Amino acid sequence: xxxxMKNELLNLPSLQLKMDxxxxxxxxxxxxxxxxYEQLDELLQKVAFNFNNYIExxxxxxxxxxxxxxxxxxxxxxxxxxxxxAHSNLIAEDDVDARAHVIELYHISAGCIPNAxxxxxxxLISEIKKSIQQLNGQQKVDLQVAENLENCMEKFYxxxxxxx
Numbered sequence: 001x002x003x004x005m006k007n008e009l010l011n012l013p014s015l016q017l018k019m020d021x022x023x024x025x026x027x028x029x030x031x032x033x034x035x036x037y038e039q040l041d042e043l044l045q046k047v048a049f050n051f052n053n054y055i056e057x058x059x060x061x062x063x064x065x066x067x068x069x070x071x072x073x074x075x076x077x078x079x080x081x082x083x084x085x086a087h088s089n090l091i092a093e094d095d096v097d098a099r100a101h102v103i104e105l106y107h108i109s110a111g112c113i114p115n116a117x118x119x120x121x122x123x124l125i126s127e128i129k130k131s132i133q134q135l136n137g138q139q140k141v142d143l144q145v146a147e148n149l150e151n152c153m154e155k156f157y158x159x160x161x162x163x164x
Contacts (some may be wrong), residue, residue: 003046008057010073011097018043019075023082023143037086044083047076062157065149073114073152078081080159081128082107088135099135105133107143111155116145 003084004011022043026036031142050074054063063069084105091098107130113121146152 003043005052008046009054010047010072012068012075015043015047018074019079019082027082027086031089033086034088037083037090040086044079045163047079048156049162051076051153051156052160059145062150062153069113070149073112073156076156077109077112077114077152078124080105080112081124083130084109085092085131088131090152101107103132103135108155108159110143111144111146112152114149114152 004014008012019040022036026032026039046141050121055061062073083117084102086107087098088102091102110125110128113124115121125143125145128143132141146155
């Protein structure tokens with residue numbers, strides 16, 4: 001699966017379309033959790049590699065707070081969530097390590113949502129909380145959301161260093 005590039009940046013509409021197609025075909029329409037996880041995880045790995053590559057090319061500097069990077073992180077937060085969702089449907093109930101990994105993906109997803117406190121992100125945050133509750137049985141789930149885009153990118157960057 002290739003991701004289109006434009007001026008050395010990911011083509012975000014193309015990335016969004018790929019993610020949407022995977023979710024629609026393998027989660028929404030007729031659940032095929034293994035195929036969804038395989039494709040979403042591959043896409044997430046490529047996004048993580050792209051993000052690390054960008055930072056490396058810019059001497060370790062985080063990307064600027066622009067509309068492009070806000071959209072990038074918005075797509076990334078959803079990609080993290082759907083990757084976790086697909087993975088959670090493949091693991092055994094007694095697999096504590098896999099459950100911890102999925103819960104970590106959910107927390108990182110919440111931490112990568114730019115403008116998390118805006119009303120249009122309430123549904124995603126609510127879904128993340130419900131997904132965590134289903135995995136760990138806790139009634140109350142505390143999520144740490146980023147205060148600004150820079151925090152989102154820092155959280156994702158920390159994750160990308162361990163993900164590849």
